[in-house]
Amino acid sequence: MKLFSASVFAAIIASHYASATAHIRAPNVKPRRTNSLLTAPPQQPPLPSAQQAASASSSAGLNLTDIQGDILIGMKKNKELFFFFSITDAATFKAKLGSDILELITSTNQLLAVATQPITAVNVAFSSTGLKALGITDDLKDPVFEAGMLSNAVSDLSDPGTGNWVPGFVGTSVHGVFLLASDTIDNVNTELANIQTILNGSITEIHRLQGEARPGDQQGHEHFGFMDGISNPAVDGFTPPAEIRPGQALIPPGIMLLGEANDTFQNDRPPWAKDGSFLVFRQMQQRAPEFNKFLQDHALNMPNMTSEQGADLLGARIVGRWKSDAPIDLTPLVDDPVLAADNQRNNNFDFSDATNQTRCPFSAHIRKANPRGDLGGINKFPNQHIIRAGIPYGPEVTDAEKASNSSSTDPSLERGLAFVAYQSNIQNGFVFLQKNWVDNTNFFRPGTGVDPLIGTNSRNSGTDAPNTPRVVSGLDPNNATSTIEIGIDFVVSRGGEYFFSPSLSAIRTVLSV
Ligand code: HEM
Known part of the structure; x- marks a missing residue:
């Protein structure tokens, strides 16, 4: 009796090959970089080496392999895409999040040495409506996050209404954001396409913003021309004591990370929220x-x-x-x-x-x-400390804008700061x-x-x-x-949203199941 037809046999081989290549995507055999995906302007405090961070984190009991990479590193990205999405098929999204996206999420530890950096670093964070879309109803104990930015933009942030907001931010349909960072926009776009393929139509795009460090000697400077990212605080358990710069604040890890020492609600958070951080995103146009x-x-x-x-x-x-x-x-x-x-x-x-x-x-x-x-x-x-982790977006000022002393109304010439701030308590931060x-x-x-x-x-x-x-x-x-x-x-202000950037273990054990 003929057990397999030739086509069935070919399909088995193909599927075996596909699963083998999927296996090759595992973190320890990914293609590695020869140059860092991060910038390192001398004015900014440098990142600790992996060894330094290992020793600092062991004394404070921090698990840097479980904390998403963007939270503690500051404004050191070269190119970074913010991809805001709505979840349209929660079951598929959750399944793919656990089976394929999780292995792409970059931890803090991975960013500390070129040899362990991926080609494109990937982080993901969810709004409060996004967590609900995933079926998570636990109270994270942050009413500002819970209510969303639209509800306090005028009363707390002094936005003059939402007339200048990106339409996608007006409402509650932004469920999450992927942060994709690399040294080239091609790399970022390739990883975005990969993620979209994996997610198989379970999300729709609401808005995207491509950030990039300014060119030449303006690298590290924001669009008004000032060097940025110098004075982020040092974090106990991440910054080696010998590397704390004179005049730099030193904060306990719980000011940034839920459930860690000095988090205001350290003992009241859901256990899975530990080592996550609230991400404030604001698209701030600069004239x-x-x-x-x-x-x-x-x-x-x-x-x-x-x-x-x-x-x-x-x-x-x-x-x-x-x-x-x-x-x-x-x-x-x-x-x-x-x-x-x-x-x-x-x-x-x-x-x-x-x-x-x-x-x-x-x-x-x-x-x-x-x-x-x-x-x-x-x-x-x-x-009252935040870690600023944003990046400029938009092109350089054109000759025509210089001559007229006014910003163009052409949307492709909009420039500003993709402002990102991390903290464990948005009201305090x-x-x-x-x-x-x-x-x-x-x-x-x-x-x-x-x-x-x-x-x-x-x-x-x-x-x-x-x-x-x-x-x-x-x-x-x-x-x-x-x-x-x-x-x-x-x-x-072009608007924004509040997000929660969970630990990798929270994605594995709670958000994707
Ligand atoms: C387009 C918007 C913004 C621009 C162009 C901008 C620019 C700058 C620049 C050039 C610095 C000095 C560099 C440094 O100390 O690292 C700085 C520092 C800082 N900015 Fe902003 N910023 C913006 C928005 C914000 C917002 C919305 C906040 C928070 C509400 C903020 C909070 C801070 C803090 C905490 C510092 C550090 C001050 C210090 O520790 O000395 N910035 N910003």
């Missing part, structure tokens, strides 16, 4: 030509300074750092690129000697977002910073005004009109009590 025009028009008038130098000084006082990253608290009137490149010194300040704003305005972005010595020192308020400090006109002194870089005045003035004039004091070092009215928002 760079308008920002530059404002600086030129209001260039500070200082002895022996050209108007260009006066414009640079105003920009530095708005941010609190020069474009190089040198903090104005240490070098108030001239940029100091040597200081900027020295990461033992470039974060070592605490505003404690500045009472009259001749060094740094009270309203400067970095002083509003992290008041350091103004509130008693860098480690005084550990709960991102929302506190935005509401109580950045947009609080009386923080930290009465009459300070909003943060001139990113603050908006809509909540304070009870209006939903964009570009509500913002009155800011302290920008002129000659006359710190004088105020300046800024009639334009340099940053426009």
